[in-house]
Amino acid sequence: MRYLPLTQLDREAMLGVIGAPDIDALFADVPAAARLAKPIAGLPMHCPEMQVERELAVMAGKNLTAGTVPFFVGGGAYKHHVPATVDHIIQRGEFLTAYTPYQPEIAQGTLQVLFEFQTQVARLLGMDVANASMYDGSTAMTEAVFMARRVTRRAKAVVSAGVHPHYVAVLNTLTRFTDDEIITATPDLTPGKPGDDLDALIAGIDAQTSCVVVQNPNIFGHVADLTPLADACHKAGALLIVVVTEVISLGAIKSPGEMGADIVVGEGQSIGNGLNFGGPYLGLFAAREKHVRQMPGRLCGETVDADGKRGFVLTLSTREQHIRREKATSNICTNSGLCALAFSVHLTLLGEIGLRKLAALNHARAVQLAERLGRIPGVELVTTQFFNEFALKLPTEARPVIRKLADRGILGGISLGRLYPGVHALENGLIIAVTETATDADFDALEDALDEVLA
Amino acid sequence: MRYLPLTQLDREAMLGVIGAPDIDALFADVPAAARLAKPIAGLPMHCPEMQVERELAVMAGKNLTAGTVPFFVGGGAYKHHVPATVDHIIQRGEFLTAYTPYQPEIAQGTLQVLFEFQTQVARLLGMDVANASMYDGSTAMTEAVFMARRVTRRAKAVVSAGVHPHYVAVLNTLTRFTDDEIITATPDLTPGKPGDDLDALIAGIDAQTSCVVVQNPNIFGHVADLTPLADACHKAGALLIVVVTEVISLGAIKSPGEMGADIVVGEGQSIGNGLNFGGPYLGLFAAREKHVRQMPGRLCGETVDADGKRGFVLTLSTREQHIRREKATSNICTNSGLCALAFSVHLTLLGEIGLRKLAALNHARAVQLAERLGRIPGVELVTTQFFNEFALKLPTEARPVIRKLADRGILGGISLGRLYPGVHALENGLIIAVTETATDADFDALEDALDEVLA
Amino acid sequence: MTTQMNNTGRVTRIPGTGAVSETFTGNRALMLEEPLLFERGSLDNCGVDLPEVPLVQDRLAGLARAEAIGLPGLSEPETVRHYTRLSRQNYGIDLGIFPLGSCTMKHNPRLNEKMARLPGFADIHPLQPQSTVQGALQLIDKLAEWLMKLTGMPAVAMSPKAGAHGELCGMLAIRAALEARGDARSVVLVPESAHGTNPATAAFCGYAVENIPANARGRVDIDALKARLGPDVAAVMITNPNTCGLFEPDLIDICAAVHAAGGFVYCDGANFNAIVGRVRPGDLGVDAMHINLHKTFSTPHGGGGPGSGPVVFSEALAPFAPLPFVRKTRDGFELVEEMQARASKDHDRSFGRMVAFHGQMGMFVRALSYMMSHGADGLRQVAEDAVLNANYILASLKDVFTAPFADSGPCMHEALFSDDFLHGTGLTTLDFAKAMIDEGFHPMTMYFPLVVHGAMLVEPTETESKYSLDQLIGAMRSIAERMLADPDAWRTSPHLAPRRRLDETAAARKPVLSYRDTSEAA
Amino acid sequence: MTTQMNNTGRVTRIPGTGAVSETFTGNRALMLEEPLLFERGSLDNCGVDLPEVPLVQDRLAGLARAEAIGLPGLSEPETVRHYTRLSRQNYGIDLGIFPLGSCTMKHNPRLNEKMARLPGFADIHPLQPQSTVQGALQLIDKLAEWLMKLTGMPAVAMSPKAGAHGELCGMLAIRAALEARGDARSVVLVPESAHGTNPATAAFCGYAVENIPANARGRVDIDALKARLGPDVAAVMITNPNTCGLFEPDLIDICAAVHAAGGFVYCDGANFNAIVGRVRPGDLGVDAMHINLHKTFSTPHGGGGPGSGPVVFSEALAPFAPLPFVRKTRDGFELVEEMQARASKDHDRSFGRMVAFHGQMGMFVRALSYMMSHGADGLRQVAEDAVLNANYILASLKDVFTAPFADSGPCMHEALFSDDFLHGTGLTTLDFAKAMIDEGFHPMTMYFPLVVHGAMLVEPTETESKYSLDQLIGAMRSIAERMLADPDAWRTSPHLAPRRRLDETAAARKPVLSYRDTSEAA
Numbered sequence A, B: 001m002r003y004l005p006l007t008q009l010d011r012e013a014m015l016g017v018i019g020a021p022d023i024d025a026l027f028a029d030v031p032a033a034a035r036l037a038k039p040i041a042g043l044p045m046h047c048p049e050m051q052v053e054r055e056l057a058v059m060a061g062k063n064l065t066a067g068t069v070p071f072f073v074g075g076g077a078y079k080h081h082v083p084a085t086v087d088h089i090i091q092r093g094e095f096l097t098a099y100t101p102y103q104p105e106i107a108q109g110t111l112q113v114l115f116e117f118q119t120q121v122a123r124l125l126g127m128d129v130a131n132a133s134m135y136d137g138s139t140a141m142t143e144a145v146f147m148a149r150r151v152t153r154r155a156k157a158v159v160s161a162g163v164h165p166h167y168v169a170v171l172n173t174l175t176r177f178t179d180d181e182i183i184t185a186t187p188d189l190t191p192g193k194p195g196d197d198l199d200a201l202i203a204g205i206d207a208q209t210s211c212v213v214v215q216n217p218n219i220f221g222h223v224a225d226l227t228p229l230a231d232a233c234h235k236a237g238a239l240l241i242v243v244v245t246e247v248i249s250l251g252a253i254k255s256p257g258e259m260g261a262d263i264v265v266g267e268g269q270s271i272g273n274g275l276n277f278g279g280p281y282l283g284l285f286a287a288r289e290k291h292v293r294q295m296p297g298r299l300c301g302e303t304v305d306a307d308g309k310r311g312f313v314l315t316l317s318t319r320e321q322h323i324r325r326e327k328a329t330s331n332i333c334t335n336s337g338l339c340a341l342a343f344s345v346h347l348t349l350l351g352e353i354g355l356r357k358l359a360a361l362n363h364a365r366a367v368q369l370a371e372r373l374g375r376i377p378g379v380e381l382v383t384t385q386f387f388n389e390f391a392l393k394l395p396t397e398a399r400p401v402i403r404k405l406a407d408r409g410i411l412g413g414i415s416l417g418r419l420y421p422g423v424h425a426l427e428n429g430l431i432i433a434v435t436e437t438a439t440d441a442d443f444d445a446l447e448d449a450l451d452e453v454l455a
Numbered sequence C, D: 001m002t003t004q005m006n007n008t009g010r011v012t013r014i015p016g017t018g019a020v021s022e023t024f025t026g027n028r029a030l031m032l033e034e035p036l037l038f039e040r041g042s043l044d045n046c047g048v049d050l051p052e053v054p055l056v057q058d059r060l061a062g063l064a065r066a067e068a069i070g071l072p073g074l075s076e077p078e079t080v081r082h083y084t085r086l087s088r089q090n091y092g093i094d095l096g097i098f099p100l101g102s103c104t105m106k107h108n109p110r111l112n113e114k115m116a117r118l119p120g121f122a123d124i125h126p127l128q129p130q131s132t133v134q135g136a137l138q139l140i141d142k143l144a145e146w147l148m149k150l151t152g153m154p155a156v157a158m159s160p161k162a163g164a165h166g167e168l169c170g171m172l173a174i175r176a177a178l179e180a181r182g183d184a185r186s187v188v189l190v191p192e193s194a195h196g197t198n199p200a201t202a203a204f205c206g207y208a209v210e211n212i213p214a215n216a217r218g219r220v221d222i223d224a225l226k227a228r229l230g231p232d233v234a235a236v237m238i239t240n241p242n243t244c245g246l247f248e249p250d251l252i253d254i255c256a257a258v259h260a261a262g263g264f265v266y267c268d269g270a271n272f273n274a275i276v277g278r279v280r281p282g283d284l285g286v287d288a289m290h291i292n293l294h295k296t297f298s299t300p301h302g303g304g305g306p307g308s309g310p311v312v313f314s315e316a317l318a319p320f321a322p323l324p325f326v327r328k329t330r331d332g333f334e335l336v337e338e339m340q341a342r343a344s345k346d347h348d349r350s351f352g353r354m355v356a357f358h359g360q361m362g363m364f365v366r367a368l369s370y371m372m373s374h375g376a377d378g379l380r381q382v383a384e385d386a387v388l389n390a391n392y393i394l395a396s397l398k399d400v401f402t403a404p405f406a407d408s409g410p411c412m413h414e415a416l417f418s419d420d421f422l423h424g425t426g427l428t429t430l431d432f433a434k435a436m437i438d439e440g441f442h443p444m445t446m447y448f449p450l451v452v453h454g455a456m457l458v459e460p461t462e463t464e465s466k467y468s469l470d471q472l473i474g475a476m477r478s479i480a481e482r483m484l485a486d487p488d489a490w491r492t493s494p495h496l497a498p499r500r501r502l503d504e505t506a507a508a509r510k511p512v513l514s515y516r517d518t519s520e521a522a
């Protein structure tokens, strides 16, 4: 078997050194009742590389690949062009096959990358400090709510209706058995102001509120000025948590930090990472410096070595499970290191100029498509201020429309019926994301098909 | 432009250091008549990565890819499965982006690989020494004929009719303006002994003969014992040059070295390298130790460093153009280093056991298919002793048959009409290669289609 | 953005450090220094080309980002170089043995990387219509089947994103099951030797954590455990093989006792590599167990992730497993989400969603590619070779090193030593680890598990050759002998790595967690 | 196959070397030693799995290979490690500047690698029916068009496999053209400063080679050249920009003179990077020129190849260009091979086939990907930045280093120095180069061109940043100053590389060119 270096001769020699008669002797502790005498039944035996490749390629071939069709799906995961350089770098064995950098003298590569990543994330989100990554945006948001509780010692979190419903679901799951109080709401499709009502949110803040959680752009793509909300939170001693699911937007719109957020979490997939059917993705987590000791996850910090040379180490680990155990700020251990590297490489390639241009391009293309689709009879453009994603209200239920578009080889967005099953008021809604990868021909195809399907 | 690090500010600062008013000043030596004032017309301007990818993917999409169809084409280039590890290793920047190892202290990676490659090649071909690669099999063969002339000081080369016609064409081209005498012949399709007649070759050797050039397996896949031919050459003071275009065969059949060859050249593509529409490929070149100073190409040798540690260097460079100039053994400079690395990695993965099993598999599968196809009415199996490739004689001209198979999505081999245009005696011939990549379903498809096309 | 050079090209300090060095650049031939991106890049450099932006009336509602973000860019060549140079300051499995105990750092086949990059897996969106992702759903289903068969468990949750997330999944299911029977319990028992994620997870689910003691053989003290069981104990979390590298021989009895007391057994499956194909945890009676695909099933660690931590469940817990999950239908596969689950009698008690989408697809592809490659026979051989390798190390070192549990028989996949053999030298496990770095090895896990003084936990995995083990053993013996002969020479290793020992205390005292431009000061 | 360890795990010698070292393993942290495959692998190990071999009656005619071949195998993990460790003993562009003059070691975009691996290019056979490879033929045609437009030449041969092979192609065409007009000539003139492949190629084509002298400004002495022209001179081979990094300002006149004398001008285009987009060689009057795609057009050097050396031709030589070539047809593309060519009046004089198939497709894809990325505007900027970078180095070093032609004005893409400034120290260019290694740089080209004593030829290329150049300049100045201050300290560099200076004389005296098993002796 190609992954196993021991030869039969090696095995015998080694058993000799050990003084064991056979391999079974090494498994003597296993209760006799549970010992398996031979390979587990019902599974295939070992298989040549060529054949594994063939079988998996068949499965892969059954999926409709985003890059091969007009593609407008977003909703927390975005198709952006990732330069070939990124994939080359993350396949360097020294990055790919390293563990968490527990031995910093031979892990300066990973550590410096993390330090740079933390700095890039903090700057992008407009915050002081960022950690070395979380699993994804949704789990990062839940951790943020828990952190707000530790900071404020209050248990009530007010969650905007504009937050991705799956993120809210994750938060609900994780607080099911705690005494956290989670206030949620269902969004509406009010044209011009879809998703949430910041004034209502402000009105809902009270002395028990630990935090308000708001997404920007929200699930319907709407962008808002969160400054008044931040002020209201701070006045009440609560924290403002801002969720960003499309980080490219931060090349165009004001950062949560600039609007007064106390904690910013995000899904970093858009930069450097592919769609991957939902994972692995990259949870971003940033906060104000004063709260750093309440943050979850790993942090990389600067220091010096015995010769006085600058170097980097994992730090503040007294927050973490391997030191603090049941008193840790989170149970997270393995995070999304390699996705963070991909993010960092892509963002380094982009730089300030590239990110801004990419964001401008996404926005301009989205505006173009929104205006075209808004002109289809019966279709209403619900989101009027947005970055690269917007909601439409169709004259009919959207879920079957999406299916009919798929039959025509077009991945035309996400029906709100999928995201909010059973919420009738939303079922005609459709959200459409437009990135730099969509061509004019893709626009034509979508417009024509929608025209046809709705006719 | 993404590949250019200088910013406009850098450029200005640097011109300042140089003391040049502008960039044009640096091109002052260019005659005014030849100066271009602006980018060359008729070519596109710079282009985003995403778009380059899209355009090239469209071109790639117009080709019928071997891996997606029943595939039986050989004739000097073979489709074998290359493990993913190989491609990973050759993309390591330290291998990919290094130059020829002129500074051995920081090129031990490349040099040790070359030393190992030379050893692997020498052993595989059954020879004493191998060089660090040539462009491809055809140019290696030409160099071998020139080397034989240097060794024997004779100018007549007798080339077997069983040698790949393109290789013969290359030799003819390169000797067009020299006083070498090249004796060639057209092969025939004699069942059981197709391609060449070793007895006739032996009869053709005389005191002017510098070398006999023979291919094994020959262009029609026929394998032969070359020992009598070697003996005849040596008796006459000539060298035997053996060409191998399918090196996997050496895991199953006796090596040219064992049969008495003096120089062995080959196309190494089969191991570690893809089809690539014909290039880059890997010329192999091996000889007896006593002739090493007449060999073309680079050689890597063992030595020690100032501390007495073993290390490797390019050696015997007094044979080469950069030292010996017009008296060099060859004009070759850049060779096929990275293809040699790929070969070496793949052969290391295979090892003795793997190579033998792979060869046995190729052979067994070829035998299976040959016997199946030989039973199709009107089809005659011309090659009866072979490795993984054999010739068939069809009841009709083969070239249109191949085209009709292609229309059915089957790449069914090579018509002799393509290889020997205008040779009517061969036009019903078809050569078929079978490797480990062909499935039973592929066999069925070919048999059925051939049945149908010939019906 | 800072300038390392004055205008005659003379260095003022070594780029990226404050220190002096024997070379002008600070480089040592192929060991290259690399400044921070923020010292190298500039706000006006860029490594991408993009299409022109069409002119439109923006719809940003006056929220355009006006201030500089502070993101330096590098051209593509500089980017490749920056990261390549950095990578060379790292150690990885590709370079040599990485015997971090409890981490199962095995070979990462490149076939898996290639498969995960097939556009049909890598370039599909989690919210595409299900009819367009049937192959992806099929792959998840197939992997789930492998996991259930290998563990002998009837259900599996695929969405957890790592081991700790799997623990959370398992403990949430336990909690949901207990609440469903109206039996709120408050305590989770965890052995002292457990990984930190176990108590942290239990606490995250709102449980009080109590320690279970170990016996002299390094296993759970079953009598003490039984004595503690009672109506307040929700679950026992046990690692098997445990973090001392030992099989828990009483696990069947323990599970029976816990069940009899109305509790559940959560098994930390991080060490499944030792027993895959030789023992099915389901046959031992556990209720839930996570599997680190990034350990046992060879998906790469990536310098800290991403991982994937599917959880297998017993019949008792299966109804509480999270959403969404993949189910076979008559003519394909479907993703069961909130609505369908709530409407179904089998899944209406699911504790809900744990992640935004459906788990770590990229890791699933890699793991399945690995499983198919090994097959049932190969995976069994994996466990055998992993255990053989660890015992070979144990047997080869126990005369020099202190091996606290070696008398109790063979170990499983890792060999545990303590630094008692260094007693009197003033040297500790840390010094030993740093000495290994100079020898070209990644050190073993240090100071874990906590139950052993100065623990050195050595896990070779099955993908190490005898040659590699002999190198490690030889070097470890040699270091030990040299340390005992002349302790003072060893207090300051490593000497040959890109950095000497780093001051972790200083880093934590005044944390510098992101770059601040000090070019004005320089 | 040899054993490094005795049975107590003690090393007897450092793996792969005969020397003693401060570490047990011979490793120095991340600088790892690696024995030869033949010392590591075994004949019974293997890193592939293959399907079972069906039982058939063999058809090998009794020629089965009976003896052991002697090819050790390694499992996949060991293979990855063997080559990864070896790779780390190499320097490459990805690590830092690689200023080898005449070699144009520029950044190799990874996009090109990705494109070359598209199955539609990488997995097609050269002898597939032409209807099944239309995209491949189109790509070759497109690349050919770029090359013709960039050079201003009306024809191009795509099949040559490297620069030297291109030279052969060009010289064969010249010879064919001369023979076609019945004008056998015997001499080819080559400047002394020419690359070794020029005289070697001319000799390969059966010509006698004579040197052309250079003038004091480092250019061809046009008067001497003109004086030598005559009916025996078949061709002049000129490199432009030349190997001193200088543009040949008289090239138009030279071409005219050669043509007037009935000869042809072959231009060595290895240095085309300096002028691409700024000058079209066709406008200068040359008859043939090869283009190293692996220099100017960024295909990677791969530690010594593969390359690709297409040759552009003037009208006069076009009919003699080699076969096969790609031609547009009404509805697609066709490959013109022997039969069609001989039947056509335009191509019946082709000198024939140079390679088995159609050239370096893999390199064509990479080069076209690069050209499309840069576009006509970007390629012009390439030349400008390459020249700017070289002049910046020249200007920054000429006060310390001897720059023989600096007085004659700016250089093109490379800066040439001699080691005269080291006169009296006993140190030479070689010592300087080895000192650069310790500083973390690949040295410049040494002792070429031959016309300058102790030549140091520095070609930065346009893909170096100012930061990178400043590092190089700073280090070179620092080395020079330290050498002049204390020469004796510099005779034995490098000290920090994987190996110290290697004994090349010993290697050549008694060549060891392949591994011989000495384990019995050990």
Ligand SMILES: Cc1ncc(COP(=O)(O)O)c(C=O)c1O
Residues within 6 Å of the ligand: A332, A333, A334, C102, C103, C162, C163, C164, C165, C195, C197, C239, C243, C268, C270, C271, C292, C307, C308, C309
């Ligand atoms: C025994 C044990 N349990 C749990 C974990 C946590 O797994 P993960 O890092 O995937 O969250 C680890 C990982 O180190 C471990 O070793």
Ligand SMILES: Cc1ncc(COP(=O)(O)O)c(C=O)c1O
Residues within 6 Å of the ligand: B332, B333, B334, D102, D103, D162, D163, D164, D165, D195, D197, D239, D243, D268, D270, D271, D292, D307, D308, D309
């Ligand atoms: C000036 C010059 N001519 C010709 C060549 C030969 O090119 P190749 O190595 O591609 O054969 C080189 C390569 O180094 C060169 O520098």
